[in-house]
Amino acid sequence: MTRIDIAAVAAVGEVLAGSMAGKRLLTRLIESTPEPTQQSALLLDFRGIKAATASYLRESALALKDYYRQRDSHLFPVAANLSSETREELEFCLRAKADVMLCCSLDASGRVTDLELAGQLDSNVQLAFFSVQHSNEIDASTIWKKHQKSQPVSVNAWNNRLSSLHQRGVIFEEVRGRTKVYRPVLQET
Secondary structure: OEEEEHHHHHOOOOEEOOHHHHHHHHHHHHHHOOOOOOOEEEEEEOOOOOEEOHHHHHHOHHHHHHHHHHOOOOEEEEEEOOOHHHHHHHHHHHHHOOOEEEEEEEOOOOOEEEEEEEEOOOHHHHHHHHHHHOOOOEEHHHHHHHHOOOOOOOHHHHHHHHHHHHHOOOEEEEEEOOEEEEEEOOOOO
């Protein structure tokens, strides 16, 4: 897990605004973050930022998430320590593009608390997300067995839901033989 201090990298004060400034931050983040050998959370720590506008977030944090997902990177951006104003702006952006992003708080010792999704998921996909979050690792077949009475769909439907969550950057995916296994990007500690 890598933590980036957004206030220090942005170096423009307590309010982050404008698409051009967001693009500059995106460039700095990409250039300064090496690719790990294993899947890992990339904590974008907004501590000390009073507000970040929707245009800034769209061109920085959300563009970074899209950049890494399009390249099938091992990095999975997570927004941390958002002010209520910044969280509202992030929700606005995510709902506009029907996407989600993990958010959390970090305490002084770096422990993850208040882990949740910003944005909105279909209830069936959300059930798949919570199934992964409540296990160390799980596959589609296990989820299907667990929910086959309440969700009369095929294993393939669960696999599609899990794959969608991985493509959105909110769960890890690992191929083991012919099976894909899914793990949480982060869990509360």
